[in-house]
Amino acid sequence: xxxxxxxxxxxxxxxxxxxxxxxAKWDLDxxxxxxxxxxxxxxxxxxxxxxxxxxxxxxxxxNIVNSSCNFTVQTKSITTYNRxxxxxxxxxxxxxxxxxxxxxxxxTKIIPKGGNRYxxxxxxxxxGVTKKISAPFTFHGVKPNPFKKTExxxxxxxxxxxxxxxxxxxxxxxxxxxxxxxxxxITISMEAVK
Numbered sequence: 752x753x754x755x756x757x758x759x760x761x762x763x764x765x766x767x768x769x770x771x772x773x774x775a776k777w778d779l780d781x782x783x784x785x786x787x788x789x790x791x792x793x794x795x796x797x798x799x800x801x802x803x804x805x806x807x808x809x810x811x812x813x814n815i816v817n818s819s820c821n822f823t824v825q826t827k828s829i830t831t832y833n834r835x836x837x838x839x840x841x842x843x844x845x846x847x848x849x850x851x852x853x854x855x856x857x858x859t860k861i862i863p864k865g866g867n868r869y870x871x872x873x874x875x876x877x878x879g880v881t882k883k884i885s886a887p888f889t890f891h892g893v894k895p896n897p898f899k900k901t902e903x904x905x906x907x908x909x910x911x912x913x914x915x916x917x918x919x920x921x922x923x924x925x926x927x928x929x930x931x932x933x934x935x936x937i938t939i940s941m942e943a944v945k
Contacts, residue, residue, distance in 0.1 A: 773811070773817075774809040774810055774811040774817050774818050774819065775809065775810060775811070775812075775945060776807075776808065776809055776945075777808040777809075777810045777905065777943035777944065777945045778808070778943060778944050778945065779805065779806040779808060779941065779942075779943055780904070780941075780942040780943060780944050781804070781805075783942040784939075784940060784941040784942055785800055785938075785939070785940050785941075786800055786801045786804055786824060786937070786938075786939050787799070787800045787937070787938045787939070787940075788800070788935050788936065788937050788938070789935070789936040789938075790915075790931060790932060790934075790935045790936075791931070791932035791934075792930065792931055792932075793929065793930060797831055797836070798831070799829060799830055799831035799832075799840075800829075800830055801824050801825070801826075801828045801829055801830070802825075802828040802830055803824070803825035803827075803828035804822060804823065804824040804825065804828070805822070805823050806820055806821060806822045806823070806941075807820065807821040808820050808943050810905060810943065810945075812893045812905060815861060815863070815869055815890050816861045816862070816863055816869070817861075818858075818861060819858050819861075820856075820857075820858045820871075821855070821856070821857050821858070822855060822856040822857075823853050823854075823855050824853060824854045824855070825852060825853060826841070826846045826848040826851060826852060826853060826854055827841055827848040827852065829841065829846065829848075844921065844922075845920050845921055846877075846878065846920060847878060850878075851877070851878045851879055854875070854876060854877040854878075855874075855875070855876045856873055856874070856875050856876075856884075857873050857874050858871055858872070858873040859872050859873045859874065859883075860872040860873075864887070867889055867890045867891070867892070868887065868888075868889055868890075869887070869888055869889075869890060870885050870886070870887055870888075871885065871886055871888055871909070872884070872885045873885075875913070875918075877918035877919075877920060878918055878919045878920060879919075880917070880918045880919055882917055882918065884911070884913065885911075886909045886910075886911035886937075887909065887910070887911065888907055888908060888909035889907065889908050889909075890905075890906075890907055891905070891906035891907065891908065892905070892906065893905045896944065902944050902945070903944065903945045904942055904943070904944055905942070905943050905944075905945075906940075906941065906942050906943075907939075907940075907941045907943075908938070908939070908940050908941070909937075909938070909939045910936070910937065910938045910939075911936075911937055912934050912935065912936050912937065913934070913935055913937060914933050914934055914935075915933055915934075915935050916933045921933075
């Protein structure tokens, strides 16, 4: 009977510890985050970003490998500060924003690489094509918002490269002409709040 009575409080302690360790929902601070890209055009680098995006973030700041995320980007929000180029990027020849209004990333695994460095794996979907990708990222830590002490802020940065032709962003014509490289460098700088 004694062993049976001991089991209940031990179970409650384990359940409480598990609940505390579970990832928590954080809100993406879009005012202080960004999704940027660099693409080579003949000799120069064209830089741009997406203005409209959202994310579901479940972050365990004590053990980042337990975290997960889902990003949704509105493709028509692509901006390179050139109206003609942006119109072309939104056209059926490239992003085809009319047919494919969003691109998404869903994480599947996070692997520790030492210190505050990690690898995130997941499924990236662009123009209806889904590919598994992995990208290194840095977790910058957590601290109170200097303007609002009751709010916590966490930060992450990732940089990786994709082949746009793998996702049918173009048919290779401009790459073969030596105009637009097939590789695109992506940088995501993110702050989340709770």
